[in-house]
Amino acid sequence: MTNELTTWLDTLLAELDGIEVRRTSRRRLRVEVASDALPALLELLRGRASFVHLSAISCVDWIDAGQFELVYHCWSYEIQSLVSVHTRIPREPGVYISVYDIYTPAAFFERDIHEMFGVWFEGSPDLSRFILTEWDGPPPMRKDFDSEAWVNQHFGWQDYHPDWLKDLEARGGGIAVPPNEQRFSRRTVDET
Amino acid sequence: MRPENYEAQRQPPSYDYELNIGPNHPGIEGNYAFKLRLNGDRVIAGRADAGYLHRGFEKLMEGRLWIQNLAITPRICVPDPVPMEVSYCLAVEDLCGLVVPERAQWLRVMQLELSRIAAHLFIFGGHAATTGMYTPMFWGIADRDLILDLFEEMTGGRVYHIYNIPGGVRRDLPDGFGERVTNTLDYLESRLPDYDNLLFTNQVFVHRARGCGPISQQQALEWGVTGPNLRATGLKFDVRRDDPYLVYDQLEFEIPTEAPGDAWARALVRRREIKESIRIIRQVVARLPTLAGPIRCPIPNPLAWNVPAGSTYTRVESSKGELAWYVVSDGGERPYRTHVRGPSQMHAVQVLEQLAIGCRIEDVAQIMFSLDACPPEVDR
Incomplete structure (x- = not known):
C-alpha cells in the first residue's frame, strides 16, 4: 500500500x-x-x-x-x-x-x-x-522593519545609575560595555 | 488586550452573556484569554485571545548568531523546553551536514524523555486540579521536581537547560548519574499505581472526564491535532516512530492509543506514555556505558560561523505533539528566518474554540488542560 x-x-x-x-x-x-x-x-x-x-x-x-x-x-x-x-x-x-x-x-x-x-x-x-x-x-517580521529603530523612535532610554553602580564604575567595573567591545548589539545604531 | 480598550459587543437583547476567562486565571494554562459567550452555563461560542506572552522570538533570532539563539529556543515552551532546543540543533546540523556522535544522540534521548515525563506529570496534575482535585497536582509537581533535580545535575539548569548545541551536547554525565536516574525512575514507577488509585479510579474524575471535549479521529485529522491528543482518538502515530530522529529507531517502546478521544482518553494516553518514557530511559541508561567516544563533533568558531545557505524543516515529538522548526539560512552568521510550529498553535486556538461549543462552563478549563495547550508556543 x-x-x-x-x-x-x-x-x-x-x-x-x-x-x-x-x-x-x-x-x-x-x-x-x-x-x-x-x-x-x-x-x-x-x-x-x-x-x-x-x-x-x-x-x-x-x-x-x-x-x-x-x-x-x-x-x-x-x-x-x-x-x-x-x-x-x-x-x-x-x-x-x-x-x-x-x-x-x-x-x-x-x-x-x-x-x-x-x-x-x-x-x-x-x-x-x-x-x-x-x-x-x-x-514586524518584514525584513525592512528594524526593531531597534522602532524602539528608539517610540520609547526613551532611561539612565540607570544607582549609587552601588557608581561605586563599581569608580573602581573600573560596572555593567556598561565599552563601544569598542560591543560586538553584536547596537551595531546598527553605531553604523548609522 | 488592555482593559481600557475593551468594548462590549452590541448584541440584541437576550439572556446570553459574555465571560472572559484569563489572561490570569487558574483555569487557563499560562497567560492566555478565552472569551466565552454563554447562555446559562452552556457555552455558545468561544474565542481565543493570545498575545500576552509574545516576545518576538522569531524576529529576535534573526538578529543573533546561530549559537546565541540556543538561549532563546527553550524559552518558547516553559513546561517542556528540551524538544525546542533539540529540534533547533537538528535543523542547524542538517544545514551544516554535521554528524552527531552516537553518545550525544543517546544523551539527547535521555534528556528528551526526562522532559516528557516532567511535562506529563505537570499537566497531569493540572488536569486533575480542573476537576477539583488538588492532591494529584501537588504530587505531580513534587515528583516533577525530582526530575528537575536530575536536570540540574546533568545540565546545570533546572528549567532551561541549553544542554544541546549544534553538533552534540555540552558535557557528559557526572559519575554515578545512571544509578541516580534509575533510582528516580524506580520511585516514579512505584508512584504510578498511587496516581491510578487517586485519579483514574476516582468516580469524580471518571464522570467529569469521560465524554468531555470528544474529538473523533476524522476531526482530529482535519483540525491538525497531533501528539497524545491524536493518539487518544485511536490513530497510532508518533513522530519518534514514523519520522524517526536521533536513535529512536533503535529503541523499543509502545505507542499507547485510546479510542474515545475525550478528556479521559487524553489523560490516559499521557499516563501510559510516562510508563513508556521510563522504559526508554532505562534502555538509554543500560546502553550509555557501552558507548565511549566524543559527545560532540568539531564545529567552526561559533562566533564567526557561516551556516551554508539552504532551508530545512525538522520535526520532533514533544510532550504536546508535533513540534517543528523551519530554518532558512542565506549563508550568513545569523539565521535568515526561523519559524517554529508548536502543537498548541492548533490545540489552543482552533481545536479549543471548536470543542468549547456546547460544553458547560465548568468543563472549559478541563478541555484546555486535557488538550495540554501551551500558550507560550502560540505567542512565541
Whole structure:
C-alpha cells in the first residue's frame, strides 16, 4: 500500500508541468511550484496522495528579490513523508489565495502570516489581529522593519545609575560595555 | 488586550452573556484569554485571545548568531523546553551536514524523555486540579521536581537547560548519574499505581472526564491535532516512530492509543506514555556505558560561523505533539528566518474554540488542560 502510494506520488509529480521536485532525504521532498498552480497541487496532494496533515505554513521575506516565499509543509500518515511546497509571490501588493478550503489548520497560519508579514489571503476565514492586538506599526517580521529603530523612535532610554553602580564604575567595573567591545548589539545604531 | 480598550459587543437583547476567562486565571494554562459567550452555563461560542506572552522570538533570532539563539529556543515552551532546543540543533546540523556522535544522540534521548515525563506529570496534575482535585497536582509537581533535580545535575539548569548545541551536547554525565536516574525512575514507577488509585479510579474524575471535549479521529485529522491528543482518538502515530530522529529507531517502546478521544482518553494516553518514557530511559541508561567516544563533533568558531545557505524543516515529538522548526539560512552568521510550529498553535486556538461549543462552563478549563495547550508556543 505504502509503496504503491509512493510510486503514485512520484508519477504524479513527474507528470505535472512547471514544478521542480527534489528529494532532500528519504522522508523529505522539496517541491517548487508557481503561485497560481499551488492550490491545485495541494488539492491533488491531499485528495489523491493522502497528504492530509498540513504541518505548517512558513513565510520568508526575500526583500532583495522583492518576493515573499510561502512554504506549505504537508505530511502523509500513509506514505510517511513530508512534502514542502515552495512558492513565491510578489512582495507588493502581497496578496495570495487561502487554502483554508483544503486544509483547516491553514486558518491559523494565514492569520499569523497576515499579522507578521502583511500578506493578505483571499478567502481566509479570519484575518483579524491575534497576537499583536494593539499594534499599529508595520508588520514586524518584514525584513525592512528594524526593531531597534522602532524602539528608539517610540520609547526613551532611561539612565540607570544607582549609587552601588557608581561605586563599581569608580573602581573600573560596572555593567556598561565599552563601544569598542560591543560586538553584536547596537551595531546598527553605531553604523548609522 | 488592555482593559481600557475593551468594548462590549452590541448584541440584541437576550439572556446570553459574555465571560472572559484569563489572561490570569487558574483555569487557563499560562497567560492566555478565552472569551466565552454563554447562555446559562452552556457555552455558545468561544474565542481565543493570545498575545500576552509574545516576545518576538522569531524576529529576535534573526538578529543573533546561530549559537546565541540556543538561549532563546527553550524559552518558547516553559513546561517542556528540551524538544525546542533539540529540534533547533537538528535543523542547524542538517544545514551544516554535521554528524552527531552516537553518545550525544543517546544523551539527547535521555534528556528528551526526562522532559516528557516532567511535562506529563505537570499537566497531569493540572488536569486533575480542573476537576477539583488538588492532591494529584501537588504530587505531580513534587515528583516533577525530582526530575528537575536530575536536570540540574546533568545540565546545570533546572528549567532551561541549553544542554544541546549544534553538533552534540555540552558535557557528559557526572559519575554515578545512571544509578541516580534509575533510582528516580524506580520511585516514579512505584508512584504510578498511587496516581491510578487517586485519579483514574476516582468516580469524580471518571464522570467529569469521560465524554468531555470528544474529538473523533476524522476531526482530529482535519483540525491538525497531533501528539497524545491524536493518539487518544485511536490513530497510532508518533513522530519518534514514523519520522524517526536521533536513535529512536533503535529503541523499543509502545505507542499507547485510546479510542474515545475525550478528556479521559487524553489523560490516559499521557499516563501510559510516562510508563513508556521510563522504559526508554532505562534502555538509554543500560546502553550509555557501552558507548565511549566524543559527545560532540568539531564545529567552526561559533562566533564567526557561516551556516551554508539552504532551508530545512525538522520535526520532533514533544510532550504536546508535533513540534517543528523551519530554518532558512542565506549563508550568513545569523539565521535568515526561523519559524517554529508548536502543537498548541492548533490545540489552543482552533481545536479549543471548536470543542468549547456546547460544553458547560465548568468543563472549559478541563478541555484546555486535557488538550495540554501551551500558550507560550502560540505567542512565541
